[in-house]
Amino acid sequence: MSSENLQNMSDLVSLCKRRGFIFQSSEIYGGLGACFDYGPLGANLKNLIKESWWKAMTYREDVEGIDTSIFMHPLVWKASGHIDGFSDPLVDCKSCKGRFREDKIEINDPCPSCGEKDSFTEPRDFNLMFNTQMGAVEDTSSTVYLRPETAQGIFVNFLNVQTTMRKKLPFGIAQIGKAFRNEITTGNFIFRMREFEQMEMQYFIKPGSQADWMEKWKEIRWNWHLSNGIKEDHLRWHPHASDKLAHYADGAFDIEYLFPIGWDEMEGIHSRTDFDLKSHQEFSKKNLNYVDQADGNKKYIPYVVETSVGVDRCFLSIMCEAYRLENKGEKEERIVLKLKPSLAPIKVAIMPLMKKPPLEEIARKLHGDISKDYRVEYDTSGSIGKRYRRQDEIGTPYCITIDYDSLEDGAVTIRDRDSMKQSRVSLDKVADFLKDNLKMC
Numbered sequence: 001m002s003s004e005n006l007q008n009m010s011d012l013v014s015l016c017k018r019r020g021f022i023f024q025s026s027e028i029y030g031g032l033g034a035c036f037d038y039g040p041l042g043a044n045l046k047n048l049i050k051e052s053w054w055k056a057m058t059y060r061e062d063v064e065g066i067d068t069s070i071f072m073h074p075l076v077w078k079a080s081g082h083i084d085g086f087s088d089p090l091v092d093c094k095s096c097k098g099r100f101r102e103d104k105i106e107i108n109d110p111c112p113s114c115g116e117k118d119s120f121t122e123p124r125d126f127n128l129m130f131n132t133q134m135g136a137v138e139d140t141s142s143t144v145y146l147r148p149e150t151a152q153g154i155f156v157n158f159l160n161v162q163t164t165m166r167k168k169l170p171f172g173i174a175q176i177g178k179a180f181r182n183e184i185t186t187g188n189f190i191f192r193m194r195e196f197e198q199m200e201m202q203y204f205i206k207p208g209s210q211a212d213w214m215e216k217w218k219e220i221r222w223n224w225h226l227s228n229g230i231k232e233d234h235l236r237w238h239p240h241a242s243d244k245l246a247h248y249a250d251g252a253f254d255i256e257y258l259f260p261i262g263w264d265e266m267e268g269i270h271s272r273t274d275f276d277l278k279s280h281q282e283f284s285k286k287n288l289n290y291v292d293q294a295d296g297n298k299k300y301i302p303y304v305v306e307t308s309v310g311v312d313r314c315f316l317s318i319m320c321e322a323y324r325l326e327n328k329g330e331k332e333e334r335i336v337l338k339l340k341p342s343l344a345p346i347k348v349a350i351m352p353l354m355k356k357p358p359l360e361e362i363a364r365k366l367h368g369d370i371s372k373d374y375r376v377e378y379d380t381s382g383s384i385g386k387r388y389r390r391q392d393e394i395g396t397p398y399c400i401t402i403d404y405d406s407l408e409d410g411a412v413t414i415r416d417r418d419s420m421k422q423s424r425v426s427l428d429k430v431a432d433f434l435k436d437n438l439k440m441c
């Protein structure tokens with residue numbers, strides 16, 4: 001049997017649209033740049049990814065999870081450096097009015113959009129934050145920003161969490177939430193969006209211990225991606241050169257994934273020093289010192305190691321990794337999503353061989369029984385072969401067929417997505433079979 005991995009992004013884009021994973025935002029109006037909607041299967045998979053991250057990051061004694069608001073006091077963004085420094089260098093093409101990031105094009109080449117030579121304006125800084133007005137009166141004093149990262153909601157709650165949960169250093173605060181950036185260069189499907197979701201954790205530590213904690217979190221985060229079924233040779237580290245570090249960092253490593261567009265960033269692990277807390281202390285005038293009882297009541301602002309990953313980029317990497325085209329050009333050609341069973345949006349499909357009352361009766365009863373534990377699809381339309389192919393394309397690990405023999409022997413056929421092997425299992429053993437084989441995490 002021949003098997004090909006995903007060759008180009010467009011095959012995945014068309015599968016996502018065809019099978020209800022991802023749609024363009026406001027599609028019936030022609031779409032909205034770099035915004036996407038997750039359909040029924042996509043929303044399900046996205047939630048499973050978030051659940052996997054939440055468990056890995058907060059089901060531990062030293063990390064608390066929170067959920068903070070998207071709008072924050074405007075001074076937060078002054079303190080964090082985003083108002084003054086969160087910008088990309090922008091150039092316009094004077095001929096076609098196309099806009100480009102200067103660092104993503106060759107400035108001496110013709111415009112990549114219209115081909116005109118020497119057509120670019122001088123680069124200028126373009127702030128990536130979206131803003132809007134809060135309250136009934138529109139003036140500059142009511143300007144608020146849509147957060148460009150979730151991290152600041154964590155920093156401003158450091159004291160609240162530390163005191164209410166009686167935390168001692170080292171400890172972390174984690175959250176999952178939407179972030180917004182008015183990106184200049186978009187495209188590549190959900191790789192770079194203007195509205196996206198982040199899963200971030202700030203780990204508060206004693207100054208001087210950041211190198212050790214960077215190593216520990218690097219290992220934990222790398223292994224999390226492997227646990228989602230990503231192959232190790234599709235991941236690599238990209239250390240940031242010291243002259244390329246963000247304004248807040250004294251060290252940074254990206255986990256890159258081999259997307260169909262090439263190697264690119266999936267997650268960042270950053271040593272953020274005490275930059276953020278120190279700056280929030282200065283702007284808010286609130287004392288954010290930690291009193292270290294384990295070290296003679298010494299007072300200091302904790303250092304921070306941050307892990308920051310985009311949900312959408314995880315989604316993309318998991319889909320790219322799972323996609324297979326088997327037996328290309330042959331009668332048995334199929335697209336199959338070899339998702340880890342714990343991430344499959346639908347765990348089981350139940351298929352009575354024919355729409356006949358005695359078969360449907362058994363199928364409906366089984367559906368009712370196992371739906372209590374798993375997301376189950378009931379499918380009666382088309383030939384069995386077509387129904388299998390439909391489930392393969394969305395990554396359903398098991399299909400259960402009820403046929404006329406089931407009326408005689410009280411057993412059903414369970415077909416495995418990856419091997420396509422079929423086993424006969426007695427109806428009263430189906431729940432055990434699924435429990436053993438789906439290994440939910």
Ligand code: GAP
Pocket residue numbers: 148149150151181183190191192193194196197198200265266267268306308309310311312313
């Ligand atoms: N708090 C640190 C921070 O936000 P970042 O490297 O700017 O760091 C972290 O972003 C992660 O968020 C990235 O590694 C990526 O997975 C995701 N991300 C950032 N911008 C994105 C965008 N425009 N679309 C989708 N994901 C994005």
